[in-house]
Amino acid sequence: MLRSGMATPLLLSRRFAPLFWCQFFAAFNDNFLKTSLVFLILFGADVTPGEAEVLITLAGAVFIAPYFFLSGLGGELADRFDKARVAQWVKFVEIFVAVLALYGYMHKSVAVMFVALGLFGVIAALFGPIKYGILPDHQPPEKLPAANALIEGATFIAILTGTIVGGMAAHQGGPRVFGVLVIGFALSCWLSxxxxxxxxxxxxxxxxxxxxxxxxxxxxxxxxxDPRLWWGALVTSWFWLVGIVVLSLLPPLIKTLIGGNEDTVTAYLALFSVAVGIGSGLAAMLARGRIVLRITFFGALLLGVFACDLGLATFGEIASSAGQTPAQVFSTALGIRVAIDLAGLAIAGGLFIVPAFAAVQAWSDKDYRARTVAAVNVLNAAFMTGGTVLVALLQHLGATLPMLFAGIGVATFIVASLIGRTMPSSS
Structure with a gap:
């Protein structure tokens, strides 16, 4: 993902590695639980396809909403107290939330799992200002792009592994496997x-x-x-809005329009997650220790291209048969085209986010950095929550999945134009 000369010192550094693994385990658990809930709704709950799409979209909103309400408190706690100590307390509480998630899974209760997912969102909201605010405390400015690329890449690799294992637990595992994983990773997160x-x-x-x-x-x-910080906050917010919407629309797209089974949904989610990691690493390589915002602009253009093509590729499609395996789907022209579009969209997302967020960190004052990150998280959450609620409303009014993907692409072209016109100096 990154050149060994950049990645190895960071990944072996005491000032980076524990944070890296802590956020990786946390992201795994968040997405493991979310994916388990998604698969329960899609394949285990007694709901119609339309109701399932809305519930899956709202699941993303339930997880993200606490960022809007609690990021401010998280930022103040992180600036007032030692960030490492706050992280330790927050992650200790996560262990007990994991136990609640196990209870919900054992009883196949969508409601209890929604509660657990919301509490995981609360913990993530309090941890967010720590995760990104502590990086400039422990790393020099020239290492911030690489450190952010590793964090972003690892986050989406955690999404990948959490998604795969969550899908497996949904139809091959059981409460015991689910409990070992969700509680085991919560413990690992706290120990890190x-x-x-x-x-x-x-x-x-x-x-x-x-x-x-x-x-x-x-x-x-x-x-x-601060015009520069506000610009960076808006840019990163668009990335997270697109990301959460795409991840919520992807499972029903693969099931209803491509005809894939659980393994096929997992395969496409895995492809998307790996591609974001590749894009993040590519952004760091192109930056070479600098903050180059032109990479963000280029990423926005590519994101718009692939999102529009994904909408066009699936427009008017109806799955010829249901329950197709990954091998069956990837043997079709449509399956390959969708895979290329998703990979391209994800790589573009990695190029888009890494320089923008590194710039926000570098531009922030040290004594206000965690609160700056918290404010950015609030704006991110407002975009994501508003985006998911809007998409759920559009789905309720009859908007199709291809229409929604094409709409994301068109909107991103507009965003790219605004980025090009308003981009501040990278220094």
Missing amino acids: ALRIPPSGEGAPHLTITRNIARSTVAMLRHLRA
């Missing part, structure tokens, strides 16, 4: 957090605001006051 080196208190005299809404508004105002 214990190894994260102290970062010190960024703002030791900061008073935690009890009014969560007030602290969130204050951080957004601070973000808005």
Whole structure:
């Protein structure tokens, strides 16, 4: 993914490796639980295909919504206290949420699993400002693109592994396998957090605001006051909006229009996740230790091209037969074209996000960095939650999956034009 000269020192460094594995295990568990819920809705729950599509889309919103409400608190906690210590406490609580998820899985309760997924979202919202805010504390500016590429790539590889294992647990495993994995990875996440080196208190005299809404508004105002940071926040928000919508639309697309079975859905999700990792690594290689925002612009153009083609490729398609294996689907021209479009879209996403987020980190003041990341997360969450709710509404009104993918592509072309016109200096 990255040149060995860039990746090896980071992955072996005490100032990076524990954080890397902590966020990897966390992302695995988040997506393992989410995928288990998606497969339960798609293949195990007594719902119509239309209801299933809406529930799957809303599952993404349930996980993301806490970012909007709690990122402000997470940012203040991360700036006020040592980020490593906060991470350790947050990840300790995750162990008990994993136990609740096991209870829901044992009883095949969609409602309980939705609750557990929402609580995982709460933990992720509190951990987000730590994960990205601590990187500049432990890494010099020239290593931020590579460190971010590794984090982003590993996040989507975690999505891959969590998706694959979640799909397997849904129809081949059982409560025992599910419990060992969801609780085991929560424990691994906490143990990794214990190894994260102290970062010190960024703002030791900061008073935690009890009014969560007030602290969130204050951080957004601070973000808005800096044109470069606001630009970076909007750009990264578009990436996460597109990402969550694509990941929510992909399983029903493969099942209903391609005719794939559970393994086929997993194969396409795996392809998408690996391709995002490749795109993230490619962005770091092209940057060569610099922040090059032209890469983000180029990624936006490619993202629009592949999203539009995916909509065109599947427009008017009806699966000839259901329950097809990956080998059967990939033997068709449509299956190959969809795979190419998804891989291209994912690679473009990696090129899009890495330079933009590295710029946000580099431009942030040290004593306000975690709160800056928290404000960015709030904006990300607002885009993602609004996007998923809008897509669910459009689906309810009759919008087809190809129409939605084509709409993403057209909208991204507009975003690319705005990026090209407003791009600040990379330095």
